Amino acid sequence: MKLRILAISMAIFMLIAAGCSNSSSEGAKEKDGGDAKKDTQTIKVAVQPWVGNGPFWIAEEKGIDEKHGIKIETVLFEQDSDMNAAFASDKVDVANLATHTTVRMKANQDLEMKAIIFMDESHDADAILATKDIQSVKDLKGQKVAFEEGATSELLLQQALSEEGMTLEDVETVFMPAAQAGLSMISGDVKTAVTYAPYINEVLDKKEDDGVHLLYTGKNSPGLISDIVVAKTKFFEDNPEAKEQLRAVWDEALQYWRDNEEEGNEIVAKGSGITADELPSILSGLKFYNSEEQAEKVSSGELKKAADNIQKLMLEAGSMKKEVNLDEIFDME
Known part of the structure; x- marks a missing residue:
């Protein structure tokens, strides 16, 4: 009886030891980067x-x-x-x-x-929009221009003005987000706005029949x-x-x-x-x-x-x- 109990105890001990060994081996693999999956x-x-x-x-x-x-x-x-x-x-x-x-x-x-x-x-995804009585960048002198300060719209306006020897000081700046700049043209608050798509399309869809047009776009100055x-x-x-x-x-x-x-x-x-x-x-x-x-x-x-x-x-x-x-x-x- 004692021998039988001893044999069973030995068998259990060996199984536990084997399990610990496998666990340690897997842990080492993970630690060393062996077969463990690397996190994305x-x-x-x-x-x-x-x-x-x-x-x-x-x-x-x-x-x-x-x-x-x-x-x-x-x-x-x-x-x-x-x-x-x-x-x-x-x-x-x-x-x-x-x-x-x-x-x-x-x-x-x-x-x-x-x-x-x-x-x-x-x-053409960024543009200066203007009413029909403004047909050139030079016509912007003294006009209210709506655009978002510090954004791409301001840079586009600066470039257009510089090509005509003008600066932002030659226009009356009206600062607002690009979406609102488009809306200000639709409502008639300003004659010129600088904005980007999809707001360009929104303005043209509603005001093109009234002569609102693209005065200057990104295409005029690539990059x-x-x-x-x-x-x-x-x-x-x-x-x-x-x-x-x-x-x-x-x-x-x-x-x-x-x-x-x-x-x-x-x-x-x-x-x-x-x-x-x-x-x-x-x-x-x-x-x-x-x-x-x-x-x-x-x-x-x-x-x-x-x-x-x-x-x-x-x-x-x-x-x-x-x-x-x-x-x-x-x-x-």
Whole structure:
């Protein structure tokens, strides 16, 4: 009887020891990174309800981000100022910013950052709208012009005026958000407004029969109104693989949209807060870039020329405290 009990006890001991051994072995594997699954890194990307962010919404929806080892979490902001503040204070990892905003933040806040993707540039998606009695930029002298201060609308107006030897001091500025600028034209409060799609289309749909027209658009100055993907330099130092992962996600998601236009439009419209029917007219005024197309823009010198011009305009307007070395910002070769 004692021998039988001893045998059973030994058997139980061996099973427990084997279990502990396996548990320790698995724990060691996880500790050493053996067979344990590596966690996917979540990257918070600041965006606004603008169709230019479309490929990132598609990447989230279709799981394209996780194919490249990251999980993109888009964080939506309604105003430029709120998004810029979140980026500056590290509430987000990455931000999809206007090129001029990036340059200005570098100059005024001394932020060390890198722009790694040239997302898009506006052709007819940003515009100065005017009534029929204003047929040239020179006619804006002394007129009320509604636009959002510090945003792309202000930059577009500055460029248009500078080409005629004029400045913002030659017009009566009326500051308001871009959506309201369009509404102020519809109501007749101003004769000129600077805004972007879909508000451009809204104004033209209601006032084109009254002679409201496009006076000046992004197409008149290629590259002036553009968007780029930016992160703090330290973020890329701490996450050396993130740069190529983000680029790969952008390229694949953009191609997916190009290959699956109807489905892609539904996803992007939802993210932008508009209907899919509104999207084609907006997209017709935009040009998106993948890595190969971006490289061509860089090598041709077009990107540098546009960035130099942006900096010049902001220095002249006093919205930048100092000139910056643009080569320290752009990492798009």
